[in-house]
Amino acid sequence: MARPLRQSLIAFMTVAGLWAAPAWAAGMRDAVSSVDIFRSIGIAASVAGILLLILVQYVYRKRLSHSTYHRLLLVGVFLLPLTATWSTTATVMEGTKSVQACRSCHVMHPFVNDMTNPSSPTLAARHYRNNWIAKDQCYACHVTYGATGTLAGKRDGFRHWFHYVTNTYPDPIQYVGSYANSNCLSCHQGTGKWERVKSHQTLVGELSADRIACVTCHGPPHPLPHERTVAMANRDASRRMAGGPDGQ
Amino acid sequence: MPPDSDKPRGLTRRELVRVLGTSVGLACLTPLAGCGSFWERQTAIPVDSWHKGVCRFCGTGCGVMIGLKDNKVADVKGDDDAHNRGRLCIKGLATRDILYSEGRALHPMIRKNGELQPASWDEAMTLVARRFKDAIQANGPDSVAFYGSGQLYTQESYTANKLFKAGIGTNNVDGNPRLCMASAVTGYTTTFGKDEPAGCYEDIDHAECFFITGSNTLECHPIIWERVRDRKRSHPATKIILVDPRKTPTARHVDLHLPILPGTDVSLYNAMIHVFLEENFIDADMVEHYLSFQEGEQKRTFDDFTRHIAKYEPETVAKTCGVTAQDIREAAFLFASSKATLSLWTMGLNQQVQGTASNRLVSAMHLLTGHFGRPGATPFSLTGQPNACGGVRDTGSLAHALPNGRLVANPKHREEMEDLWNVPRGRISPKPGHHTVALFDAMNRGAVKCCLVMCTNPGQTLPNVTAYREGMEKTFLVVVDTFYPTETTKFADVVLPAALWVEKEGVTGNAERRYHLYPKLVDPPGEARSDLEILVDLATRLGYGDLIAARTPRDVWDEWRKVSAHSQYNFEGITYERLQKERGILWPCPTETHPGTKRRYVPGQDPMASGTGRFDFYGKPDGRAVVWLDHQEEPLDLYSDEYPLIFNTGRILEHWHTMTITGQAPTLKDIHPDYLEIHPYDAHRLKITDGDPVIVKSRRGEVELRARLSDIVRPGMVFATMHSARHLINQSTHDAHDPFSKQPAFKRCAVSVRTKTV
Numbered sequence A: 001m002a003r004p005l006r007q008s009l010i011a012f013m014t015v016a017g018l019w020a021a022p023a024w025a026a027g028m029r030d031a032v033s034s035v036d037i038f039r040s041i042g043i044a045a046s047v048a049g050i051l052l053l054i055l056v057q058y059v060y061r062k063r064l065s066h067s068t069y070h071r072l073l074l075v076g077v078f079l080l081p082l083t084a085t086w087s088t089t090a091t092v093m094e095g096t097k098s099v100q101a102c103r104s105c106h107v108m109h110p111f112v113n114d115m116t117n118p119s120s121p122t123l124a125a126r127h128y129r130n131n132w133i134a135k136d137q138c139y140a141c142h143v144t145y146g147a148t149g150t151l152a153g154k155r156d157g158f159r160h161w162f163h164y165v166t167n168t169y170p171d172p173i174q175y176v177g178s179y180a181n182s183n184c185l186s187c188h189q190g191t192g193k194w195e196r197v198k199s200h201q202t203l204v205g206e207l208s209a210d211r212i213a214c215v216t217c218h219g220p221p222h223p224l225p226h227e228r229t230v231a232m233a234n235r236d237a238s239r240r241m242a243g244g245p246d247g248q
Numbered sequence B: 001m002p003p004d005s006d007k008p009r010g011l012t013r014r015e016l017v018r019v020l021g022t023s024v025g026l027a028c029l030t031p032l033a034g035c036g037s038f039w040e041r042q043t044a045i046p047v048d049s050w051h052k053g054v055c056r057f058c059g060t061g062c063g064v065m066i067g068l069k070d071n072k073v074a075d076v077k078g079d080d081d082a083h084n085r086g087r088l089c090i091k092g093l094a095t096r097d098i099l100y101s102e103g104r105a106l107h108p109m110i111r112k113n114g115e116l117q118p119a120s121w122d123e124a125m126t127l128v129a130r131r132f133k134d135a136i137q138a139n140g141p142d143s144v145a146f147y148g149s150g151q152l153y154t155q156e157s158y159t160a161n162k163l164f165k166a167g168i169g170t171n172n173v174d175g176n177p178r179l180c181m182a183s184a185v186t187g188y189t190t191t192f193g194k195d196e197p198a199g200c201y202e203d204i205d206h207a208e209c210f211f212i213t214g215s216n217t218l219e220c221h222p223i224i225w226e227r228v229r230d231r232k233r234s235h236p237a238t239k240i241i242l243v244d245p246r247k248t249p250t251a252r253h254v255d256l257h258l259p260i261l262p263g264t265d266v267s268l269y270n271a272m273i274h275v276f277l278e279e280n281f282i283d284a285d286m287v288e289h290y291l292s293f294q295e296g297e298q299k300r301t302f303d304d305f306t307r308h309i310a311k312y313e314p315e316t317v318a319k320t321c322g323v324t325a326q327d328i329r330e331a332a333f334l335f336a337s338s339k340a341t342l343s344l345w346t347m348g349l350n351q352q353v354q355g356t357a358s359n360r361l362v363s364a365m366h367l368l369t370g371h372f373g374r375p376g377a378t379p380f381s382l383t384g385q386p387n388a389c390g391g392v393r394d395t396g397s398l399a400h401a402l403p404n405g406r407l408v409a410n411p412k413h414r415e416e417m418e419d420l421w422n423v424p425r426g427r428i429s430p431k432p433g434h435h436t437v438a439l440f441d442a443m444n445r446g447a448v449k450c451c452l453v454m455c456t457n458p459g460q461t462l463p464n465v466t467a468y469r470e471g472m473e474k475t476f477l478v479v480v481d482t483f484y485p486t487e488t489t490k491f492a493d494v495v496l497p498a499a500l501w502v503e504k505e506g507v508t509g510n511a512e513r514r515y516h517l518y519p520k521l522v523d524p525p526g527e528a529r530s531d532l533e534i535l536v537d538l539a540t541r542l543g544y545g546d547l548i549a550a551r552t553p554r555d556v557w558d559e560w561r562k563v564s565a566h567s568q569y570n571f572e573g574i575t576y577e578r579l580q581k582e583r584g585i586l587w588p589c590p591t592e593t594h595p596g597t598k599r600r601y602v603p604g605q606d607p608m609a610s611g612t613g614r615f616d617f618y619g620k621p622d623g624r625a626v627v628w629l630d631h632q633e634e635p636l637d638l639y640s641d642e643y644p645l646i647f648n649t650g651r652i653l654e655h656w657h658t659m660t661i662t663g664q665a666p667t668l669k670d671i672h673p674d675y676l677e678i679h680p681y682d683a684h685r686l687k688i689t690d691g692d693p694v695i696v697k698s699r700r701g702e703v704e705l706r707a708r709l710s711d712i713v714r715p716g717m718v719f720a721t722m723h724s725a726r727h728l729i730n731q732s733t734h735d736a737h738d739p740f741s742k743q744p745a746f747k748r749c750a751v752s753v754r755t756k757t758v
């Protein structure tokens, strides 16, 4: 095999491997969290990069041919830091899916606390305690399924963060725009229970255009503005978060 | 730099950093600077402004937010601050489209040579006034009538009632609530002396047991049902008992379902009371201090009552009711032993010949066990229409009634109203008018010559409707409606186009005594006018302009709330300003600072109740609520070999009444209610397969429907909805009615079913 070809193949496989690993990790769900794997890869890459540079520069420099020295330097200086950067980004992207990440802004406390309240009748709480969504419960309903869903979800997250740090959000906070029903439909549409309701059939067009919200009939998804008392919400919340889903 | 310098200049490094920094900063600010579209999710339906209102449809009375765009209703969503917590059912969502649907009545029409032809308002109203005047002159005031609706605004029903009773001098004022709520009225008034539920929706959040009887709450009061479900979701130990002949969608979510045979409620409730007595669930304090007992006109004692109930052992009545004694005992136990039991009921109880008895027995079950007047413990009658309670029951717009619970037959009540309305004593006729069935019968006989029908469709909704169509044909019928044509306009001599929903302003009172305001947000289409404008115009033309001096919704409301101050309904404190600001207020509410009343008859909570006891049933002279000794009568229209099945009627979630509105709404019109539910067992016997066209025949008439094989119905029973005009099920139903409430028994008649031979 010609050398450049082999080189490009190795490069390709490295990159592919870097993408495949997290995908595999994400698939492992409960065993190891994907965030942990991304973080480990990042740390490993950084440590390896520093070690490599030290070894190449101070221990093996004399023993290496000029070209090998340059190549290894290249790996230490560019590729490994790049991997570390990628891993950090992936960790953030993946890590912000977690309920804990959403809860890190205090405006979200009433929402998360309601969700984990075993006697709350809101949609979020029922999905949570019945384990209808196993993990990343906030993200699962706020990502928007479809081609640009993740992008829109992350954009929303960034905007929320921006408003939060600049203190430019209304209190109580309001949902902006029309909620994407695809979040609900991706799981519910087509199930026997869903199909049995005649009105669902006649509303398919309106629902997919988000002109009618599923939560209008089946909501409210979260406590309403006047129900968002932090005192109520904080009660026992941390215990529940630690204990995981319970209740019916 | 000096201005005269001609040196070419570039950016210094510091300037470059500053420009870059500013740009990044600005980019971050775009979401705040009106470039939100890039940053934010967009609304699917753009709206200029949002306004608070109430849903057009059922008696739940959900709060809505109405979005206007270019002076048209563009979007409707649930109001987070109203009792419905932002929820709406599919009918509520459809209000977005109803104003702009096909088929709106746009111009007045007069029948000429058998055809309805467009006319001017003046021409039409001149004719109406002339015909009414002629009839009154030639045959007396009782030859004219008003047939209204639980969907008119309070101001409209109040004005019509006043015009006919205090102006024209006839009590021929009735309306579709007679077909819907009349037994609830007599049930409450015979028990408490006052109409309307004592509790409120909030009680749902505190109940530990729900006794739902004669109500398909999931489909007919969906948002109330969601609140019930929420209670169960929060407190899974909450029990839900359902009494309904059909395994309705509601039945899927209950703990105990008693599929009772229609018309046997009296037996069931007496049997449950039998268990209360047997198991010592009776609240002795209630019996001793707060209850009295009565049978017909006779006073009775608790011992008489016990002897009467002894006949209704569950084992004895099980067969009559078509349920097991075990289930009756179970239901009674759950009802009585819970910490707080709430009953919900509607048409299943009201639309039967023993409607009044059934209603007051449910109240009796609560009173005897002490499940009353505490959070979560109350007998709560659900209302079908958005303003049957506030508009018709409270204003007394029924043939036997006068405002705020007064009665035509009571001379003192008449005098009070004559004084309040400022008309000479003796103006109000002492003779109760014709209740609905009697009114249309009087039209058949030619006794009523002219009738003004507003906001309802009796040509479809009357029981045994064919028998009354001839009368409608003969009478000079003025039909005011928002849609055209309807089954009733077929018989109209004059059709007047009416404004719908937020095309006019008004107040309604929902099932929990909550008065709330509908704002006028858009103009009606064509030449349509509000019903109030039409009534005021008619009053003026008939020479009662002085009597009907209040002519705007606000003025009429002010007059009405001041009239109410002279009664135990007192809601003088519900001013227009408060209605505009708040999400409705529950009466009694005597002052402008009063928050409204959640639980009536409870001293300390109800401003009308006095004393320091548990209760003050101030509607009764002795302050005691009445428990009635009611006997099960022979069920109506017994089946025979010729008519071996029981025909039961009802509704579905997606349609409203006779579909004049929902049948045109784009999101609802494709849902067809033209089917006959029949049990596979009966279908097999009758050689009927799913989808077959079948003829349902009763002793009065027949109707064609498509068979739908389903175990929702019991064997021996068939079911159809009342919605569609294509197949008038009321050609088969019975016009027998409750002797007290005069409400017809739509829920039961004997029929035969056969395949239609093609």
Ligand code: SF4
Residues within 6 Å of the ligand: B055, B056, B057, B058, B059, B060, B061, B062, B087, B088, B089, B090, B091, B092, B093, B221, B222, B223, B224
């Ligand atoms: S439950 Fe009744 S009032 Fe509420 S949205 Fe539905 S139809 Fe309207």
